[in-house]
Amino acid sequence: MIETDILIVGGGPAGATLATYLSASHISNIILQRNLSFNKPCGGGIRLDTFDEFEIDKKIIKKNVDTIVLVFKSQRIEVDISGTPIAIVERVEFDTHLRNKAKESGTVLYEATFVSVEIFDTYVISTMKKEGKYFKIKSRYLIAADGVNSKIRRIVNGDEVYSSLTHYTDIHSKQYTNCEFHFGEEVADKYYAWAFPHADGSNIGTLAASNQNYIKRLKVNLEIDETTIILGYKIPHFKNNIFYKNRVFFVGDSASEVLPFTYEGIYYAMSSAKILADVLIENQEPSEYEKRWNKKYYKKFHTLALLQNIFLRNNFMISIMMRLYQNKYIQQQMVEFWLGKREVTVDFKFFMRVLKRLIK
Numbered sequence: 001m002i003e004t005d006i007l008i009v010g011g012g013p014a015g016a017t018l019a020t021y022l023s024a025s026h027i028s029n030i031i032l033q034r035n036l037s038f039n040k041p042c043g044g045g046i047r048l049d050t051f052d053e054f055e056i057d058k059k060i061i062k063k064n065v066d067t068i069v070l071v072f073k074s075q076r077i078e079v080d081i082s083g084t085p086i087a088i089v090e091r092v093e094f095d096t097h098l099r100n101k102a103k104e105s106g107t108v109l110y111e112a113t114f115v116s117v118e119i120f121d122t123y124v125i126s127t128m129k130k131e132g133k134y135f136k137i138k139s140r141y142l143i144a145a146d147g148v149n150s151k152i153r154r155i156v157n158g159d160e161v162y163s164s165l166t167h168y169t170d171i172h173s174k175q176y177t178n179c180e181f182h183f184g185e186e187v188a189d190k191y192y193a194w195a196f197p198h199a200d201g202s203n204i205g206t207l208a209a210s211n212q213n214y215i216k217r218l219k220v221n222l223e224i225d226e227t228t229i230i231l232g233y234k235i236p237h238f239k240n241n242i243f244y245k246n247r248v249f250f251v252g253d254s255a256s257e258v259l260p261f262t263y264e265g266i267y268y269a270m271s272s273a274k275i276l277a278d279v280l281i282e283n284q285e286p287s288e289y290e291k292r293w294n295k296k297y298y299k300k301f302h303t304l305a306l307l308q309n310i311f312l313r314n315n316f317m318i319s320i321m322m323r324l325y326q327n328k329y330i331q332q333q334m335v336e337f338w339l340g341k342r343e344v345t346v347d348f349k350f351f352m353r354v355l356k357r358l359i360k
């Protein structure tokens, strides 16, 4: 039986970040990562300041974006985000880089699949499968960093991560230099569709529905007639999120820690992992993780969920949102709220005043 203090299942942004901090504090840990060559389906857009915050080498950035474009029907609004640009990465390279950082700090990395767990009063025993053989690992805690299809969540909490299916495809006939967010019932229903620069070419996608009609319409709107393979992958909604149960912590997609409205998940997986790492390093009660996460993000996540419900409800509300976004001050406020200082609070009274003026 292999023994470690903390067993982390999943070596994506959440798992690899947690492992790095634990190792730096000499807490023994193992990452189980099913496939080291897994290229997580992703737009690969990350706020540039993530690289400084988590000391990640900027050499792996493929492209920088300092303008986002909001598109609704024929209307286009360009928003300057040069204060906090978005970096575009290739996920397989990014995740490998994060795992290597963890390894260099002392984490043990196995290319193996988590299979099952038995939970006892003061420890857990997990079974993993590697090259057809089964191994057992005893640890004080188990960490579910196994993403949106979390098997641990199914076993331990008896539910699935509440999610929607995205459709996405890589294109090479058109090179986007800005991150475009497309709104409207025709292409994005109550969410958004995107056209992002990608490591090699561009990446477009939508998280509107389980059929491919939305992405097909998006391709037509974007005048892309290149034949491409459309793939699907789930993305979590911030709903029924879970932090801890029976010696198992949840972090990143498995915990539904994806920012509503923007569906930004990489930064929040890493930041949530840092919150959890601090709790484990300080040997705090498990409930402290939820307390600290809520203190830092509850307001922001709930406000964005509320704004998404209000403004992406239908085309009429989207047209109101576009009118609001024409106002430079509102643009600045929203960018500040989304990408800026971490704990900024939204001035609701101000928004309600502007909304009333617009509706009159």
Ligand SMILES: Cc1cc2nc3c(=O)[nH]c(=O)nc-3n(C[C@H](O)[C@H](O)[C@H](O)COP(=O)(O)OP(=O)(O)OC[C@H]3O[C@@H](n4cnc5c(N)ncnc54)[C@H](O)[C@@H]3O)c2cc1C
Binding pocket: 009, 010, 011, 012, 013, 014, 015, 032, 033, 034, 035, 038, 040, 041, 042, 043, 044, 045, 046, 112, 113, 114, 115, 145, 146, 147, 148, 151, 166, 167, 168, 205, 233, 234, 235, 251, 252, 253, 254, 258, 263, 264, 265, 266, 267, 269
């Ligand atoms: C199409 C799409 C586009 C996206 N674009 C963006 C974007 O541009 N920017 C952004 O910030 N977010 C984006 N996201 C969201 C982002 O990808 C996720 O929120 C983020 O990857 C979550 O990190 P994580 O570490 O929690 O999970 P993951 O990155 O999913 O990592 C989980 C890891 O666990 C491994 N694993 C799973 N099960 C097992 C098992 N049984 N045993 C061993 N290993 C296992 C998986 O192989 C995987 O490597 C996008 C998501 C999708 C679907």
